[in-house]
Amino acid sequence: DVVLTQSPATLSVTPGERISLSCRASESVDTYLHWYQQKPNESPRLLIKYASQSISGIPSRFSGSGSGTDFTLSINGVELEDLSIYYCQQGNSLPFTFGSGTKLEIK
Amino acid sequence: QVQLKESGPGLVQPSQTLSLTCTVSGFSLTSNSVHWVRQPPGKGLEWMGGIWGDGSTDYNSALKSRLSISRDTSKSQVFLKMNSLQTDDTAIYFCNRYYGYTYGFDYWGQGVMVTVSS
Helix, strand or coil: CCCEEEECCEEEECCCCEEEEEEEECCCCCCCEEEEEECCCCCCEEEEECCCEECCCCCCCEEEEEECCEEEEEEECCCHHHCCEEEEEECCCCCCEECCCEEEEEC | CCEEEEECCCEECCCCCEEEEEEEECCCCCCCEEEEEEECCCCCCEEEEEECCCCCEEECCCCCCCEEEEEEHHHCEEEEEECCCCHHHCEEEEEEEECCCCCCEEEECCCEEEEECC
């Protein structure tokens, strides 16, 4: 199974900051890597697909990059509403796997 | 618009069988796949398995011996059955649509909380 390691586990941020979240795969997943945002007591929401492709309705401050084993989710100007847990997920091979998540907190 | 909604019992006794239904609308089960993902309280997401547009299924090997996913296309419903439940199966169970390898899980249900307890 592909193991996805997300770092950091928790990130304390100041509104307006530009931040980057990391997702590293135990083997290449090409660009079949997707990012999700989960707010408290809500279902996950697809944020970025196929490593870097934007999703309709998602603010443009969210962007993704990477390929192979190293991926990054960036938020250009964090807003209070972005306080959530962010998960990466690989769709390159079964079983589909998720990272353990990065929790965004206010500093 | 695309919607998914899970339904089922909130409480299941240990060693019993869990049965959940995912009712979908806005898309066809014969040309899309539906999967189940669960999340124990305060923990991360685990892919359980799914049923593809052609009716074939795939399961997480850790659950394969206990898990069955099926569907009724005429009712736009997908079913999850998992036997021999234990307390560590307590979780929120989500169904979602997997739109393809380049799309990920693009729509999710609201989830249903299942507690395994006597």
